[in-house]
Amino acid sequence: MEILLAIMVxxxxxxxxxxxxxxxxxxxxxxxxxxGNGANLLIFLLGRLVKGRPPIIPEGSKALAGAxxxxxxxxxxxxxxxxxFGLQSFAIILIKQAYKVVGTDDLDEINATDEDx
Amino acid sequence: xxxxxxxxxAPLLFQFFLAVLLLFLWRRTDLQRWxxxxxxxxxxxxxxxxxxxxxxxxxxSVQAGGWEAPFGITLVxxxxxATLVLLTSAIGLAVAIYSAxxxxxxxxxxxxxxxxxxxxxxxxxxxxxxDIFNLYVWxxxxxxxxxxxxxxxxxxxxxxxxxxxxTINILASVIFLTAIAILYGLTGTLNLADLAVKAKDxxxxxxxxxSALMFFAGFGIKSAVFPLYFWLPASYHxxxxxxxxxxxxxxTKVGVYALIRIFSLVFTADPFIYxxxxxxxxxxxxxGGVGALVQNNIRRVFSFxxxxxxxxxxxxxxxxxxxxxxxxxxxxxHDIVVKANLFLLAGLIFKxxxxxxxxxxxxxxxxxxxxxxxxxxxxxxxxxxxxxxxxWPKVSLVLAGLEGRHFLLVGAMLLASxxxxxxxxxxxxxVFWKNGQxxxxxxxxxxxxxxxxxxxxxxxxxxxxLALASLYIGFAAEHLQLLSERIASELxxxxxxxxxxxx
Numbered sequence: 001m002e003i004l005l006a007i008m009v010x011x012x013x014x015x016x017x018x019x020x021x022x023x024x025x026x027x028x029x030x031x032x033x034x035x036g037n038g039a040n041l042l043i044f045l046l047g048r049l050v051k052g053r054p055p056i057i058p059e060g061s062k063a064l065a066g067a068x069x070x071x072x073x074x075x076x077x078x079x080x081x082x083x084x085f086g087l088q089s090f091a092i093i094l095i096k097q098a099y100k101v102v103g104t105d106d107l108d109e110i111n112a113t114d115e116d117x
Numbered sequence: 118x119x120x121x122x123x124x125x126x127a128p129l130l131f132q133f134f135l136a137v138l139l140l141f142l143w144r145r146t147d148l149q150r151w152x153x154x155x156x157x158x159x160x161x162x163x164x165x166x167x168x169x170x171x172x173x174x175x176x177x178s179v180q181a182g183g184w185e186a187p188f189g190i191t192l193v194x195x196x197x198x199a200t201l202v203l204l205t206s207a208i209g210l211a212v213a214i215y216s217a218x219x220x221x222x223x224x225x226x227x228x229x230x231x232x233x234x235x236x237x238x239x240x241x242x243x244x245x246x247x248d249i250f251n252l253y254v255w256x257x258x259x260x261x262x263x264x265x266x267x268x269x270x271x272x273x274x275x276x277x278x279x280x281x282x283x284t285i286n287i288l289a290s291v292i293f294l295t296a297i298a299i300l301y302g303l304t305g306t307l308n309l310a311d312l313a314v315k316a317k318d319x320x321x322x323x324x325x326x327x328s329a330l331m332f333f334a335g336f337g338i339k340s341a342v343f344p345l346y347f348w349l350p351a352s353y354h355x356x357x358x359x360x361x362x363x364x365x366x367x368x369t370k371v372g373v374y375a376l377i378r379i380f381s382l383v384f385t386a387d388p389f390i391y392x393x394x395x396x397x398x399x400x401x402x403x404x405g406g407v408g409a410l411v412q413n414n415i416r417r418v419f420s421f422x423x424x425x426x427x428x429x430x431x432x433x434x435x436x437x438x439x440x441x442x443x444x445x446x447x448x449x450x451h452d453i454v455v456k457a458n459l460f461l462l463a464g465l466i467f468k469x470x471x472x473x474x475x476x477x478x479x480x481x482x483x484x485x486x487x488x489x490x491x492x493x494x495x496x497x498x499x500x501x502x503x504x505x506x507x508x509w510p511k512v513s514l515v516l517a518g519l520e521g522r523h524f525l526l527v528g529a530m531l532l533a534s535x536x537x538x539x540x541x542x543x544x545x546x547x548v549f550w551k552n553g554q555x556x557x558x559x560x561x562x563x564x565x566x567x568x569x570x571x572x573x574x575x576x577x578x579x580x581x582x583l584a585l586a587s588l589y590i591g592f593a594a595e596h597l598q599l600l601s602e603r604i605a606s607e608l609x610x611x612x613x614x615x616x617x618x619x620x
Binding site: 036043094 | 250253254257260261264265268271272273274276277278279280281283284287288291294295297298299301302305307351352354355
């Protein structure tokens with residue numbers, strides 16, 4: 001399972017990087033989304049995968065015994081997903097607006113900010 | 118946990134409540150202006166109280182919800198954090214006053230003031246965070262607020278700048294998050310103090326260094342070091358001057374703060390990373406200075422100066438001795454005040470002449486002699502002509518560099534100072550001394566010459582306030598030197614930080 005996830009994470013990072021190197025605005029956003037998902041899965045993977053052992057202290061004992069699923073990475077991922085959801089919705093509106101105003105989605109033509117005025 | 122630590126929430130929660138209050142005043146932009154000014158004045162008061170408490174009683178910490186460190190979310194204010202929170206509030210106040218007079222009604226109606234307040238809250242939170250993931254969350258609050266501020270109004274230049282700013286910041290966040298994932302996988306903790314304790318016992322030091330480099334890349338993008346700075350001059354001149362001033366004063370510095378914090382607390386074992394930082398600092402100083410040399414738009418000149426002068430702080434961190442850290446911290450305080458002021462100044466010049474192009478500007482000194490003298494203070498403080506504020510930290514940094522035998526780094530710092538001097542001298546000659554004509558201005562178009570006196574005062578007051586602050590830093594340098602030496606001794610001895618957090 002770890003191997004599979006590791007490959008998955010690698011693929012997401014690779015695909016994300018490939019997409020942000022393209023010239024289209026839409027592909028840029030897709031690339032950023034893929035990278036974000038890769039990072040989330042990486043947190044999950046590095047928090048160690050434990051199956052079927054929730055971190056609940058059984059009745060009668062005072063501490064967890066043996067391996068148990070770490071709840072912290074899941075809390076982190078949940079936070080990161082919510083944040084990236086907000087950022088992505090902003091990004092989509094932004095590129096729509098930029099496309100309307102600038103009239104192109106080719107990143108090479110978005111260069112008014114580098115002109116000397 | 119002590120009850121005195123609870124006070125740490127005050128500056129944060131206050132900013133939050135102020136932002137919510139401003140949201141309720143959505144359509145009442147006239148009320149928003151005054152609420153924002155007086156609110157930020159109160160915020161400055163709270164930050165000063167926090168600063169004084171930390172100065173007298175040492176580092177404060179509080180565990181959110183009473184969950185003991187390292188399990189809960191920790192907020193910590195040591196001297197470094199408290200100083201930066203104080204500076205953030207001061208810039209916040211100056212920008213609130215300036216915004217009240219300069220930001221167009223159109224933008225105010227779209228929620229400019231509430232978002233500005235959320236940005237200031239995010240900044241204060243990032244400086245107080247004692248937990249690496251919490252720091253990530255504050256960074257996200259900062260960037261989402263800054264995205265809105267950079268795009269608000271929706272002009273073509275703004276949207277183009279925003280696309281670049283947006284992309285690179287999200288990328289930095291992903292790198293930051295990846296670094297956190299690796300660090301958590303290695304140590305099983307996110308609390309900065311706990312990380313500092315556990316860093317020594319990590320078996321896989323190679324992977325630990327990889328994580329360190331990823332943090333350096335992530336924060337390096339945010340603080341605009343070579344070669345990750347291209348987004349900054351492409352976007353910082355696009356939004357209104359008040360927004361650029363907050364960005365210039367504080368947003369890059371929060372990246373530098375995170376670098377100094379992490380590389381003095383957690384990743385201290387690997388000498389390679391400091392050497393690497395030294396090279397990065399040299400290249401940042403050089404490319405920023407040379408970049409500024411060829412610009413014509415004064416806001417773009419200042420943007421390149423931001424890059425150039427980040428190099429001084431990174432240089433201080435790279436030398437990593439106590440005097441060098443003191444120099445870096447001193448430089449940071451000076452830079453926050455001066456850089457914010459420079460962009461306010463550029464905004465004021467635009468209001469007077471309706472252009473920021475050096476070729477078209479001119480004759481300001483003949484027309485506004487007293488105002489020009491005021492504007493000279495931030496410009497020449499930036500150069501660091503003694504006894505103005507930029508001089509003292511550069512002395513500390515150069516002495517520390519010579520002591521540590523980092524001759525190339527010292528050479529780069531001197532070269533960057535020299536380039537700054539040339540560019541500011543040229544800028545002064547072009548903008549203030551050269552013969553120039555006031556442009557044809559349509560009446561009632563909202564330019565400085567036909568503003569009512571109250572509005573003029575609101576535009577000039579924040580510049581005067583920040584200029585006074587830089588004069589204070591320059592003429593009473595021993596105060597700030599004392600403060601930065603204390604910060605440096607806290608930074609180079611992480612034990613006090615760890616004691617403040619872990620019982």
